[in-house]
Amino acid sequence: MASIWIDKKYSELMSEIAPREGSEDEQTFTSMAHASCFAAALAYNQGKAFDKKLKINRGSEIRDTVLGNKEFTDQMNMLAMAATESHEILDHKNDDLKDQRYEILENFTNQGLGILLKLREKSPTDVTGINVVTQILHDQSAENVGGESKSELGSPDF
Amino acid sequence: MKLKYLRLKNFRRFYGEQEIEFSTDPNKTFTIIHAENGTGKSNLLNAINWCLYDEFVAGTSDPDLIINSTHELEKSKTCSAEIKLIVEDGDRILTFIRKKKINDDSILKVYEGEDDIPVPQHEYRTKIESLIPRELSKYFFFHGEGLKTLTNDATNVKSAVQDIQGITDANEVLSEITRNKNTLAGKIKTSNKSGSKLEDLGKDIEKLEEIKQKKLNQIKEDTEKRDDINLEIDVIDKQISQSNVAAVKKNQELKTSSEKNIKDKKGQIKAHNLKRYGHAQNYYRDIMYSRMAGKCKKIINELQDGGKFPADLSDNLIQQIFEKQECICGTCIKVGTDEYKKLESWLTKAADAKYTADVLNLENQHPATLKNSQIFIDSTADHEQIKAQLEADLAQQQRTFDDASEALSGMKEDNVDELSAQREKLVKKRNRLNEDIETMNTSVRLHVQNLSPKQRDYEIELKKSKVDPALKNRYEFLKVAEERLEKMLSSYEVTAKSFVKDRINEYFQKFATKDFRVEFNSEFLPSLLEKNIKDSYTKAPESSGENLLKNIAFVCSLMEFSAQRADKKNTSFQIEGVKSPFVIDAPFGDTDGRYSNALARILANCQAEQIIIFLSKKHYKGSFESITEDKKLVGSRYIIDNYATNTEKEKFDSDEDNAEIEINGKKYKQMHAHKKDFGYSNLRQIKI
Numbered sequence: 001m002a003s004i005w006i007d008k009k010y011s012e013l014m015s016e017i018a019p020r021e022g023s024e025d026e027q028t029f030t031s032m033a034h035a036s037c038f039a040a041a042l043a044y045n046q047g048k049a050f051d052k053k054l055k056i057n058r059g060s061e062i063r064d065t066v067l068g069n070k071e072f073t074d075q076m077n078m079l080a081m082a083a084t085e086s087h088e089i090l091d092h093k094n095d096d097l098k099d100q101r102y103e104i105l106e107n108f109t110n111q112g113l114g115i116l117l118k119l120r121e122k123s124p125t126d127v128t129g130i131n132v133v134t135q136i137l138h139d140q141s142a143e144n145v146g147g148e149s150k151s152e153l154g155s156p157d158f
Numbered sequence: 159m160k161l162k163y164l165r166l167k168n169f170r171r172f173y174g175e176q177e178i179e180f181s182t183d184p185n186k187t188f189t190i191i192h193a194e195n196g197t198g199k200s201n202l203l204n205a206i207n208w209c210l211y212d213e214f215v216a217g218t219s220d221p222d223l224i225i226n227s228t229h230e231l232e233k234s235k236t237c238s239a240e241i242k243l244i245v246e247d248g249d250r251i252l253t254f255i256r257k258k259k260i261n262d263d264s265i266l267k268v269y270e271g272e273d274d275i276p277v278p279q280h281e282y283r284t285k286i287e288s289l290i291p292r293e294l295s296k297y298f299f300f301h302g303e304g305l306k307t308l309t310n311d312a313t314n315v316k317s318a319v320q321d322i323q324g325i326t327d328a329n330e331v332l333s334e335i336t337r338n339k340n341t342l343a344g345k346i347k348t349s350n351k352s353g354s355k356l357e358d359l360g361k362d363i364e365k366l367e368e369i370k371q372k373k374l375n376q377i378k379e380d381t382e383k384r385d386d387i388n389l390e391i392d393v394i395d396k397q398i399s400q401s402n403v404a405a406v407k408k409n410q411e412l413k414t415s416s417e418k419n420i421k422d423k424k425g426q427i428k429a430h431n432l433k434r435y436g437h438a439q440n441y442y443r444d445i446m447y448s449r450m451a452g453k454c455k456k457i458i459n460e461l462q463d464g465g466k467f468p469a470d471l472s473d474n475l476i477q478q479i480f481e482k483q484e485c486i487c488g489t490c491i492k493v494g495t496d497e498y499k500k501l502e503s504w505l506t507k508a509a510d511a512k513y514t515a516d517v518l519n520l521e522n523q524h525p526a527t528l529k530n531s532q533i534f535i536d537s538t539a540d541h542e543q544i545k546a547q548l549e550a551d552l553a554q555q556q557r558t559f560d561d562a563s564e565a566l567s568g569m570k571e572d573n574v575d576e577l578s579a580q581r582e583k584l585v586k587k588r589n590r591l592n593e594d595i596e597t598m599n600t601s602v603r604l605h606v607q608n609l610s611p612k613q614r615d616y617e618i619e620l621k622k623s624k625v626d627p628a629l630k631n632r633y634e635f636l637k638v639a640e641e642r643l644e645k646m647l648s649s650y651e652v653t654a655k656s657f658v659k660d661r662i663n664e665y666f667q668k669f670a671t672k673d674f675r676v677e678f679n680s681e682f683l684p685s686l687l688e689k690n691i692k693d694s695y696t697k698a699p700e701s702s703g704e705n706l707l708k709n710i711a712f713v714c715s716l717m718e719f720s721a722q723r724a725d726k727k728n729t730s731f732q733i734e735g736v737k738s739p740f741v742i743d744a745p746f747g748d749t750d751g752r753y754s755n756a757l758a759r760i761l762a763n764c765q766a767e768q769i770i771i772f773l774s775k776k777h778y779k780g781s782f783e784s785i786t787e788d789k790k791l792v793g794s795r796y797i798i799d800n801y802a803t804n805t806e807k808e809k810f811d812s813d814e815d816n817a818e819i820e821i822n823g824k825k826y827k828q829m830h831a832h833k834k835d836f837g838y839s840n841l842r843q844i845k846i
Contacts, residue, residue, distance in 0.1 A: 030439055034439070037442075037443065038446055074520075074523075081450075086457070092513060128435075130434055134437070134438060137441065137442060144448040144531035
């Protein structure tokens with residue numbers, strides 16, 4: 001069964017930005033799947049490509065029972081097509097391609113979480129990560145509509 | 159007489175030079191000075207009083223402090239305070255300038271006419287007395303605090319009625335006649351034969367006089383006791399009004415309200431922050447996937463532009479290519495080649511509707527992502543600004559809460575109940591004394607009735623006796639003079655009392671809050687009767703508001719009586735009546751809206767030629783404002799701007815409601831942060 005894994009080194013970050021079981025605190029994303037899709041897009045927008053060398057020390061798992069929902073497959077498909085620059089990756093009858101799409105999402109998610117973690121470290125009081133996420137969204141929105149980015153977070157130091 | 163102009167130079171709280179032009183317009187009789195407590199209202203009243211009479215109104219704190227203390231520190235040995243007052247009385251213009259240099263007594267200069275011709279010094283007193291006699295000034299230049307107790311004290315009322323009749327001098331003459339008559343009676347007694355009828359009558363009269371005198375002494379003693387009790391009640395009233403009960407209550411209210419506001423603000427901040435979570439969750443997909451959506455669109459469009467998608471996925475077209483073994487672009491497609499294999503896989507996909515839909519779905523994502531990016535920018539644009547404002551509000555509320563908590567922690571509520579109980583005891587004691595005085599007065603009247611036949615018999619016997627005729631004639635003359643003068647003064651008193659009585663009742667009928675009637679006891683102390691069942695009137699329990707109402711009506715009627723006498727020819731026994739301005743400082747006390755309304759209406763309808771009134775915002779807004787502004791009665795208006803020192807400002811900041819005042823729709827700041835390192839007041843004219 002297809003699923004993606006979050007590297008253990010991002011478990012804490014993930015638990016801060018996405019809800020843990022039984023927690024009533026407000027969190028930036030309503031599920032780990034949403035946080036994962038956000039992180040993957042962040043990596044893509046930061047110009048990252050599929051990193052073949054990336055090794056994942058498996059921590060949390062997000063299964064395809066969640067990621068198989070249309071809400072997430074659209075995002076996964078977009079990422080896969082954009083990353084491979086080919087529509088063929090969308091072939092749903094080919095199980096290998098399906099695994100590849102999950103692999104792409106996993107790869108970009110973990111790269112994105114790495115970026116997010118570095119940005120979060122610059123803002124230690126931002127417990128839920130909302131400030132960092134809002135700033136990223138703001139900068140990206142400005143870029144999308146062709147305006148100037150007003151980011152005060154700066155670029156992460158990779 | 160009207161006040162035209164007042165200039166103050168370094169007088170008490172007024173630093174430097176300040177001036178007021180009073181309204182002399184007969185249709186706009188009001189000059190209003192807007193000022194909050196502690197900013198110098200009463201000092202303006204004192205400036206007028208000091209200039210004319212070299213004294214302050216009763217109850218002024220630190221009456222020796224005349225020169226502004228900052229000016230004194232600056233100039234030390236050369237400092238001085240000065241008041242210039244210009245008045246018009248018919249065609250006459252009089253200018254009074256009183257100046258006090260440090261370490262010297264004050265000096266008055268008086269000038270007459272527009273050319274300021276100096277008036278000889280020996281005429282100063284006559285000039286002032288002709289405008290407003292000193293004994294009447296306390297009714298025309300009125301300190302609001304004094305209003306509370308004016309008619310509680312028989313001595314006050316008695317002297318007020320006497321003063322207003324202008325018979326102070328005549329009363330002194332009467333006392334002199336009585337003293338001479340009694341001296342003569344003593345001489346007659348010693349020259350009389352013992353055992354005669356005249357001697358017996360003389361002894362009887364002497365005994366009766368002695369009893370009468372004892373009773374009068376008792377009345378005097380009780381009156382003094384009663385007046386002392388009134389003073390004690392005043393002190394308790396002041397203690398109650400100055401007790402910290404109000405402060406404790408205010409701080410408790412502040413604490414409760416700020417606690418609620420803190421909770422509300424925290425809720426607002428939380429809700430405001432939650433909005434960001436909502437925005438992040440709702441918009442992240444479109445914002446973050448916009449670039450990918452653009453990329454996907456580009457890929458698909460390129461395929462479409464090259465005729466490869468979806469056209470090259472058409473079942474028929476691929477079949478044709480297979481048959482011709484040549485692509486539409488001219489490429490040779492032979493069985494077994496890579497191109498052939500690719501086409502074979504495409505042919506499979508071409509028949510797959512889901513795959514086509516998945517690909518085409520990604521073509522249409524991009525416009526929505528751009529639209530939502532813009533929405534996100536707009537909705538978060540003022541987020542930080544609103545958040546900062548909410549946080550500043552929260553910090554302010556937190557400070558208020560902390561201040562109130564700190565104030566309360568050091569505050570133990572005064573025991574006002576004990577003071578109230580003490581006051582009640584004193585009121586009961588005062589009422590008992592009033593009843594005793596009334597009974598004693600009745601007894602004296604009866605005694606005088608018993609004395610009269612004896613005195614008549616004595617006079618008949620005196621005529622028959624062989625006492626020196628010269629003594630007899632002188633005694634007879636003084637007796638007649640005393641009787642006539644007493645009769646005359648009594649008739650003046652009846653006229654004055656009847657005028658005051660009618661006028662007060664008239665005021666109450668027109669303006670009071672309930673159906674009241676005013677009744678006067680034997681000492682002419684007014685009390686209120688309230689309409690009861692079957693149209694009867696019974697004694698009303700007087701609230702402080704009703705007491706004030708009664709007293710302002712009393713003062714207005716005194717003033718009107720004086721003005722009426724000014725128009726009439728007076729007897730040689732009376733000082734002429736005067737028409738005077740009514741200068742009144744904070745007359746409303748702690749009255750509520752109903753009484754303020756009635757008081758304002760009485761003042762607006764009283765027949766003073768000019769009304770100069772000092773009012774705080776609390777007492778101006780509402781009834782007074784609507785009555786004077788609707789009738790366009792205000793001819794001149796000033797604000798006392800208060801420049802507070804740090805300590806004073808803290809005090810005023812806790813009373814932010816009074817920091818500015820709205821007059822006729824325009825807002826004026828009354829309290830200002832200190833510009834210099836001392837507190838002072840400035841007069842500012844407001845255009846009518």
